[in-house]
Amino acid sequence: MPGLEDLYREIILDHYRNPRNRGELDAPPAHRVEGFNPLCGDEIIVYLDVDSDRIADIRIAGQGCSISQSSASMMSSAVKGRTTEEARAVTRAFKAMMSIHESSLDGEPDGLVGGADGSGGGDGDVKLGDLEALRGVVKFPVRIKCATLSWNTLAQGLDEATEPV
Amino acid sequence: MKLDVARIRKDFPILEQTVADRRLVYLDSASSSQKPRVVLDAMTDYYETTHANVHRGVYGLAVEATERYEGARDRVARFIGAPSSRGIVFTKNVTEAINLVAHAWGRTNLGPGDAVLLSEIEHHANLVPWLMLAEERGVELRYLPMADDYSLDLSDLDRLVDGVKLVAVTAMSNVLGTLTPVRRLADAAHAAGALCLVDGAQYVPHLPTDVTELGCDFLGFTAHKLCGPTGIGVLWAREELLEAMPPFLGGGEMIRDVRLDGFTPNEIPWRFEAGTMPIAEAIGLGAALDYLDGLGMEAVREHEVSLTGYALRHLTERFGDELTIHGPAEPSARGGVLSLALRDVHPHDVSQVLDQDGVCVRAGHHCAKPLMRRLGVGATARASLYVYNDTDDVDALADSLGSASDFFAL
Structure with a gap:
């Protein structure tokens, strides 16, 4: 049985205790997107300030467990200042990591995901960095939705923010 | 008649299993109770005969x-x-x-x-x-x-x-x-x-x-x-x-x-x-x-009032203000459902730690979202008692809550 240390890596607990980019932005002009996990009641609100295809600012509000909150915090750090395309690539890479079958976990090279099974869609060079710490969540299938909640919400926000006018 | 929990536990095949060399502590009967062998046998017998x-x-x-x-x-x-x-x-x-x-x-x-x-x-x-x-x-x-x-x-x-x-x-x-x-x-x-x-x-x-x-x-x-x-x-x-x-x-x-x-x-x-x-x-x-x-439904009720009282007393003594129990304080005014909030540790995280110790509780909004809003929480960790639970189960819950409290200490 996987242990608690597989799930709650120190960097996860750090983001949980000291969440980055916590707060709100005025919407509009910022885009405000809500995400819910109906199973556990977690809810997350992502505020996106997209300026000529670049995420100029991002804020996270809402409440949830340590995994959903730390994943949101890490997500905000990972995409802030990036172009929307880069943010989408990180999102795909992160979600690919979250969908790896448990049996393929051993021997997975650190830092590189996506591409190999085609699901990464050419994001093989995306570096997940700190986000790698969330890899252990895959061993706890019921918690995967906690980790992906903020990313799904971000993806929805990016779609809305970059819709052709 | 007082319930003989040790004997009752033998009626439930699922309770024979261990988790991490400890007995399974099943505290989620408000979600779904376990089944005694006589129920399983009755259904099998029906299909077979x-x-x-x-x-x-x-x-x-x-x-x-x-x-x-x-x-x-x-x-x-x-x-x-x-x-x-x-x-x-x-x-x-x-x-x-x-x-x-x-x-x-x-x-x-x-x-x-x-x-x-x-x-x-x-x-x-x-x-x-x-x-x-x-x-x-x-x-x-x-x-x-x-x-x-x-x-x-x-x-x-x-x-x-x-x-x-x-x-x-x-x-x-x-x-x-x-x-x-x-x-x-x-x-x-x-x-x-x-x-x-x-x-x-x-x-x-x-x-x-x-x-x-x-x-x-x-x-x-x-x-x-x-x-x-x-x-x-x-x-x-x-x-x-x-x-x-x-x-x-x-x-x-x-x-x-x-x-x-x-x-x-x-x-x-x-x-x-x-x-x-x-x-x-x-x-x-x-x-x-x-x-x-x-078993006798009067005896079932008596057992649960007594065990709920034990749980309320012991959890309150051990955790004090660290633990909120959302529910009536008087055992006779309530059933054996204990909705717990351990400081600001999220119930999912609490139940994850409990799971490591083989303690099964429900974490979430319990299909009562308007009530959760009224309580001002998104979720609780809920331990619920039934005929096969005893003070050992409550003690295991308390010990495991202690571990969760330590693990998520700032």
């Missing part, structure tokens, strides 16, 4: 299967003090029982300008069917509020009940453990010319139940929370109400005659049992009620 479709064939097996299925109906009637088994309708679960009433009775009797009185501590199963009716027909919904001591606040009952056609309430909260004053609410409903529906999902498995004493008109409960199988529940209703209700689902069994231009519905209770029913599950439910009556 008696199975055929009921109310169909004239051959021996079909007759015997029908007798056992209808015998289970009689057994249910005895368990809840129903005047006759004609008022017992088998459903899939409580959710379906309440939906049946909302469709068959509600769509006949409720329209724009009519009102239904609910409470804000209800499970979604006793909210959403009425919300659907409100959307569809403009039925007004009113809510009894929760008082700060987690009881129902009845101070405004007279005004709220005035003019309603139905009062639909839980007999015991699945989040707080609060026992509600069903008799008083049923009397108030009747005085106002309304009917009373009781969601007995959490009550019937844990307290002696007599529909005449409760005074209600409809009672729903489910087998899988009272040592029985999943897939079968019960709606009891006063016979004259069922007689006046149109069918819910259409199909086989629920009809007396079908023509190409119409149909005549069957008698009650079969009018409400469309298609082949979960026969083995009905027989399993009957066996579960035999088992509980063998």
